[in-house]
Amino acid sequence: MNTVSDVKRDLWDDANRWPHRCAVALVCATFPLIWIGGLVTTYGAGMAVPDWPNTYGYNLWLYPAETWINGPWKLFVEHGHRLYATLVGLLTIAFLVSAWWCQARPLVLWLGAIALAGVLFQGALGGMRVIQDQVQLAKIHGCFGPAFFAFTVVLAVVTSRRWQQGRLSNQLGLGKIERLAIMTTLLAYCQLVLGSQLRHLPAGARPGDFRFALVFHLLTALALCVAIVFLGLRIVRTQRREPSLLRPALGLASLIMIQVTLGAATWVAKYGWPSWLTDFGFAAAYTVAADSRPQAWITTAHVAAGSLILATSLLIALRSARFARASLPVAAGAWIAEVAR
Amino acid sequence: MNRVAFFRFVLCCVSPLLFAGCGKYDPPQFSLNMVAIAKQQLPFDQQQEVSNILDGMFGTPDKPFVLGQGKSIADSETGLDPKKLAVAAGPVRSDEFGRETGLYRRHCGHCHGTTGDGLGPTAMLLNPYPRDYRPGKFKFKATERAAKPTRADLELIVRHGVQGTAMPAFGLLPDAQVDALVEYVKYLSIRGQVELRLIDAMAELGQDEKLQLTRANLVDEILKPIVESWNTANESIIKPEDKPDVELATSIDKGRELFYGTKGNCAKCHGPSALGDGQTSDYDDWTKPVTELASDLRGEEERLRTDTDLSNEDRVALKMHVALASQALKADSLPPRTAQPRNLRQGIYRGGRRPVDLYRRIYAGINGMPMPAVGPASPGAKGTMEPDEIWSLVDYVLSLPYESISQPPHHQPATLSKANF
Numbered sequence: 140m141n142t143v144s145d146v147k148r149d150l151w152d153d154a155n156r157w158p159h160r161c162a163v164a165l166v167c168a169t170f171p172l173i174w175i176g177g178l179v180t181t182y183g184a185g186m187a188v189p190d191w192p193n194t195y196g197y198n199l200w201l202y203p204a205e206t207w208i209n210g211p212w213k214l215f216v217e218h219g220h221r222l223y224a225t226l227v228g229l230l231t232i233a234f235l236v237s238a239w240w241c242q243a244r245p246l247v248l249w250l251g252a253i254a255l256a257g258v259l260f261q262g263a264l265g266g267m268r269v270i271q272d273q274v275q276l277a278k279i280h281g282c283f284g285p286a287f288f289a290f291t292v293v294l295a296v297v298t299s300r301r302w303q304q305g306r307l308s309n310q311l312g313l314g315k316i317e318r319l320a321i322m323t324t325l326l327a328y329c330q331l332v333l334g335s336q337l338r339h340l341p342a343g344a345r346p347g348d349f350r351f352a353l354v355f356h357l358l359t360a361l362a363l364c365v366a367i368v369f370l371g372l373r374i375v376r377t378q379r380r381e382p383s384l385l386r387p388a389l390g391l392a393s394l395i396m397i398q399v400t401l402g403a404a405t406w407v408a409k410y411g412w413p414s415w416l417t418d419f420g421f422a423a424a425y426t427v428a429a430d431s432r433p434q435a436w437i438t439t440a441h442v443a444a445g446s447l448i449l450a451t452s453l454l455i456a457l458r459s460a461r462f463a464r465a466s467l468p469v470a471a472g473a474w475i476a477e478v479a480r
Numbered sequence: 481m482n483r484v485a486f487f488r489f490v491l492c493c494v495s496p497l498l499f500a501g502c503g504k505y506d507p508p509q510f511s512l513n514m515v516a517i518a519k520q521q522l523p524f525d526q527q528q529e530v531s532n533i534l535d536g537m538f539g540t541p542d543k544p545f546v547l548g549q550g551k552s553i554a555d556s557e558t559g560l561d562p563k564k565l566a567v568a569a570g571p572v573r574s575d576e577f578g579r580e581t582g583l584y585r586r587h588c589g590h591c592h593g594t595t596g597d598g599l600g601p602t603a604m605l606l607n608p609y610p611r612d613y614r615p616g617k618f619k620f621k622a623t624e625r626a627a628k629p630t631r632a633d634l635e636l637i638v639r640h641g642v643q644g645t646a647m648p649a650f651g652l653l654p655d656a657q658v659d660a661l662v663e664y665v666k667y668l669s670i671r672g673q674v675e676l677r678l679i680d681a682m683a684e685l686g687q688d689e690k691l692q693l694t695r696a697n698l699v700d701e702i703l704k705p706i707v708e709s710w711n712t713a714n715e716s717i718i719k720p721e722d723k724p725d726v727e728l729a730t731s732i733d734k735g736r737e738l739f740y741g742t743k744g745n746c747a748k749c750h751g752p753s754a755l756g757d758g759q760t761s762d763y764d765d766w767t768k769p770v771t772e773l774a775s776d777l778r779g780e781e782e783r784l785r786t787d788t789d790l791s792n793e794d795r796v797a798l799k800m801h802v803a804l805a806s807q808a809l810k811a812d813s814l815p816p817r818t819a820q821p822r823n824l825r826q827g828i829y830r831g832g833r834r835p836v837d838l839y840r841r842i843y844a845g846i847n848g849m850p851m852p853a854v855g856p857a858s859p860g861a862k863g864t865m866e867p868d869e870i871w872s873l874v875d876y877v878l879s880l881p882y883e884s885i886s887q888p889p890h891h892q893p894a895t896l897s898k899a900n901f
Binding site: 183189195206211214272341342343345347348350409411412413414418422423424425428431 | 585605
C-alpha cells in the first residue's frame with residue numbers, strides 16, 4: 140500500500156526513477172523478441188539447434204560468433220532468438236534489482252519477481268519444445284511470449300509517474316472504459332491463442348481443425364474490432380482531455396486497422412487470393428512464393444502486431460482502473476469480490 | 481452491461497485458455513484411403529491388413545522405404561532414391577551446415593496431407609483443393625493423358641507453383657531440395673496407388689480367402705507395374721509435329737471455328753465467350769469416388785428405410801456399411817465441388833504458356849479433369865483432331881485475351897444464337 144510519503148518519494152526523487160526506466164527498457168527489448176520468436180516459427184527453424192540449453196554442444200554464450208553469423212539462416216534465427224532472450228532475462232533481473240535498490244513498493248517487487256519467474260518459465264518452455272520436439276509445446280511457448288510482453292507493460296505502467304498520481308478528478312465513464320478495456324484485452328489474448336492454432340499445425344491435424352480455428356479467429360477479429368471501436372468512442376467522448384487514455388486508444392484503433400490488413404495479407408501471401416477473385420487478372424496471375432521475404436515478414440508482422448494490440452489494451456485497462464480508484468490493491472480486491480459473487 | 485454478466489463473460493473467456501494447447505502430440509501416421517475402403521465395404525480386419533501390408537512395403541512417414549529398395553538407387557528395383565526420401569521425410573530438422581530434412585512436413589504436408597491424400601489441415605479452405613496424390617493422376621504434364629508425369633514435369637510444378645491457386649512456387653529452395661520433394665511425391669503417389677490396388681484385391685477375395693502375402697503377388701503383381709508406369713513416363717512425352725506454315729490470322733480463324741464447332745466443342749465448357757462460364761456440373765477424378773460413395777450411401781439409407789423384407793442379418797450388414805460410408809465422407813473427404821472450366825481470356829495457363837505447352841494441354845486434355853483430349857488416346861491411334869487443327873486451336877487460344885468480347889464468334893452454337901439476337 141502506498142502512503143503519501145511513498146508517492147512523494149517516487150514522484151520527485153530522480154534516483155527512484157530507475158525501476159521505471161528498467162521497465163521501459165524491458166518493454167522495448169521484449170517486443171523485438173516477439174518478432175524473432177515469430178520468425179523462428181515462420182521459417183520452421185524451431186529445431187535448427189537440436190540441443191538446449193547448449194547450442195551444438197557449446198555454452199549458449201560461447202558458440203562461435205562466425206559460425207552463427209555466417210551459418211545457415213535457420214541457425215542464425217534460432218540461436219539469435221536464444222541469445223536475445225537471455226538479454227531480456229537479464230533486463231528482467233535488472234528491473235528486480237533496481238526495484239529492490241530503490242526500495243520500491245512491495246507491489247512492484249512482487250511484480251518484478253513474477254516477471255522473473257515468467258521469463259525463466261518461458262525459457263524453459265522453449266527448451267522443452269526443443270528437447271521433446273513437440274508442436275504443442277511450441278504453441279504454448281508462442282502464446283506465453285505475448286503474455287510476458289504484456290506483463291512487462293504492467294511493470295512499466297505501475298512504476299510510472301502517471302500511475303502514482305492516482306485517482307482522476309474527472310471520473311466520467313471510467314468504469315465503462317475499464318470494463319471495455321479488460322474485455323478487449325481478453326479478446327486480444329484469445330485471438331492470439333487462436334492464431335497460434337493456425338500457425339502450429341501438428342502433422343496429424345485434419346481439415347476440420349484448421350477451419351474451426353480459422354472461423355473462430357475471424358469471429359474474434361470481428362468482436363475485437365467492435366470492442367475497440369466502442370472503447371475508442373467511449374474514451375473520446377468522456378476522457379478526451381486525458382492523453383494517457385486518448386493516445387493509446389487512438390493507437391489501438393490504428394493498430395487494429397493495420398492488423399486486419401496484415402491478416403488478410405498473410406492469407407494471400409500463404410494461400411493466394413480466394414477463388415472468387417480469380418475473375419480478376421491480378422488474382423488469376425498470382426502465385427504464392429513459398430519462403431519468400433514478403434511472405435515471411437508479413438506473417439511475422441501479423442504475429443507481432445497481435446502482441447502490440449494485447450499490450451495496448453492492457454495499458455488502457457490498467458490506467459483506467461487506476462484512475463478510478465485510490466489504489467490498485469483496492470481495485471484488485473473489488474474485481475475478485477465481483478468474480479466470486 | 482450488467483456487472484455480473486460481464487464477469488461471467490470474463491470467466492468464460494479465460495477458462496478455455498488455461499487448457500488451450502494441452503494434449504499429447506504423436507508422431508504422424510499414414511492414414512487409410514477410407515473412401516475407397518467404404519466403397520468396397522472392407523470389414524475392419526481387412527482394413528487392418530491393408531494397413532499392415534502398406535507399413536511393411538512402404539514404412540512410416542518418419543522412416544519411408546519401398547520394398548525392393550536397396551541401399552542406393554543402383555540396387556533399387558523401384559528407382560526411388562532412399563537418400564532423397566530420407567531428406568524429404570521425417571520431422572523438420574536442420575543442422576549447422578544447412579542440411580535440412582523433413583522438407584515435406586515443413587513445406588507441403590499442411591495442404592497435401594501426411595499421406596499425400598490432399599487432406600491436410602488447410603485443404604478444406606482452398607479452391608481448387610490440393611492434389612490428392614494417391615490415384616497417381618496429375619494435371620499439368622508433358623505426357624500422354626493416361627501416362628504419369630515426368631520428373632521434369634513435377635519439378636516444374638514444384639518450382640513455379642500453379643498460378644491462381646494455393647499451390648506455391650518453391651523456386652527459392654535449393655535444387656537438391658526440390659529434387660528430394662519430387663521423389664517424395666512420387667513415393668506417396670506410388671504408395672497410394674498400391675493401396676488402391678490392395679483394397680480392390682481384398683474386395684475380390686472370396687469367403688475365407690486370404691490375400692497371398694508373397695513377393696510374387698505384392699511386388700511383381702502389384703508394385704512393379706505401378707513403378708514401371710512412373711519410370712517409363714519419359715517415353716510418353718508428347719512431341720508435336722512441327723507447326724504448319726500458315727498465316728497466323730488464317731490459323732486463328734480456323735481455331736475459332738474449331739473452338740465453337742462441334743468437333744472441338746470447347747465452348748461447351750469454356751463458355752460462349754471463353755470466359756469459363758460454360759458447363760460446370762462435372763466433377764474431377766479425385767472427387768468422383770466421393771460423390772459415388774455419397775450416392776451409394778443415399779441408396780442404402782433409402783433401402784434401410786423402405787425395404788421391409790430385409791433379413792435381420794442384411795439389415796445389420798447394411799447399417800454397418802452406412803456407418804462406414806458416412807464416417808468416411810465426414811472425416812476422410814472434402815465437400816465435393818464441381819470442376820471449374822478456365823476463363824481463357826486472361827491469358828493465364830497453369831500448365832505453361834509456351835505454344836508447345838498449350839499444344840500438349842489440348843492434345844491430351846487435362847488428366848483427371850473433364851477437359852477431354854482431342855488428340856489420339858494412344859500414339860498411333862486416330863484422334864478427334866489432326867495436329868494442324870490442334871495448332872490452330874493453340875493460335876486461337878493464345879489470341880483470345882486480345883480478341884474483343886463483343887466480336888461475335890464465327891460459329892454461334894444454335895442455342896446461343898437465339899438468346900443473342
